[in-house]
Amino acid sequence: MLRQISEDVRVNLKDRLREVREIIRQSRHDGSGDASILREATSYLPPFPGKGIEGLLSHAASAVDEALSIAEAFVPHERPIKVDGTTVKGLGTYFPVGNEDRQLDAERLFRRDMYYLTKAVLAGLNIDNARIHEADFAAVHATMRKRHGDLLAALAAPGAGLQAIAAACSALLVECLSQRPVRFAETVSETPAVVGSSAPDISCLAPLALACGLATAGSDGAPDPDMLEIAILAADIRHDRIVQACAKANPVAELTPVFATLLAHLP
Structure with a gap:
């Protein structure tokens, strides 16, 4: 029973992390993600001097995405080598x-x-x-x-x-x-x-x-x-x-x- 509960928690955590990762990827400054996600998230904030908070956040998202990609390369995965x-x-x-x-x-x-x-x-x-x-x-x-x-x-x-x-x-x-x-x-x-x-x-x-x-x-x-x-x-x-x-x-x-x-x- 405890093993099953632990497995359920792990699977749900994986789903949530995948969703967060997808939001980060959509927010990259150099990607094709939906810019409205960032605009909606920052719409309630006051104007930010200089480059603008939206641009800073998109660059930060790019940096986080690249860091996660590097980390993934060192973590063993259970994914199939080829999906067909x-x-x-x-x-x-x-x-x-x-x-x-x-x-x-x-x-x-x-x-x-x-x-x-x-x-x-x-x-x-x-x-x-x-x-x-x-x-x-x-x-x-x-x-x-x-x-x-x-x-x-x-x-x-x-x-x-x-x-x-x-x-x-x-x-x-x-x-x-x-x-x-x-x-x-x-x-x-x-x-x-x-x-x-x-x-x-x-x-x-x-x-x-x-x-x-x-x-x-x-x-x-x-x-x-x-x-x-x-x-x-x-x-x-x-x-x-x-x-x-x-x-x-x-x-x-x-x-x-x-x-x-x-x-x-x-x-």
């Missing part, structure tokens, strides 16, 4: 059967992979105004184990087929949409989204669930570097159908045949 289809693991890896230590290790791997895979998906969709919360992916992992243990157990059963994989992928997407690990700049509400209400969320998160399903279905072979890109394209083609399924009373049941069809026809 080979980064995705099967659902059996993310949700294994085992003791608490094994579950915690799997949860850590899941949220790390999902964080970097989400960044890759956002880049593929040309979206650069979103924030990713690793803590929300941790919540997705916990909710999957709590609410959908039967679907995860079916994956581990001998002879589990595409239908079982599709059902687990559907549950994963539904829980991701509920926790909203990706927050877009134009999003005003901070409350959990109603499933099916946000097309941008679905565009970003559906490829992740599909990629996990593809990795699960192809666990016996070598991972395909193009699998993530394939998942992005396939989810985009079936976007309207996925949105419709998410809006139903039982989205997991409605999504399962959609994912089953995609898994059956994709390499």
Whole structure:
């Protein structure tokens, strides 16, 4: 229990530090960040003599950003060397059967992979105004184990087929949409989204669930570097159908045949 609490604190701290770092980067004097951030932060201050407080703060932000970049070079990271289809693991890896230590290790791997895979998906969709919360992916992992243990157990059963994989992928997407690990700049509400209400969320998160399903279905072979890109394209083609399924009373049941069809026809 104490280990889990410590892990939760660490993940939330990482999210907050990432947000601070993003604000610093947006405030650099030599960058393309939004200057309105600094103007808003200093609007209540009296006029500053000389160069101006906004210019001084932007140069200070640049210095802090460069110092943090240097510090990062000396700190070991858990990030993947390259983020592509080979980064995705099967659902059996993310949700294994085992003791608490094994579950915690799997949860850590899941949220790390999902964080970097989400960044890759956002880049593929040309979206650069979103924030990713690793803590929300941790919540997705916990909710999957709590609410959908039967679907995860079916994956581990001998002879589990595409239908079982599709059902687990559907549950994963539904829980991701509920926790909203990706927050877009134009999003005003901070409350959990109603499933099916946000097309941008679905565009970003559906490829992740599909990629996990593809990795699960192809666990016996070598991972395909193009699998993530394939998942992005396939989810985009079936976007309207996925949105419709998410809006139903039982989205997991409605999504399962959609994912089953995609898994059956994709390499």
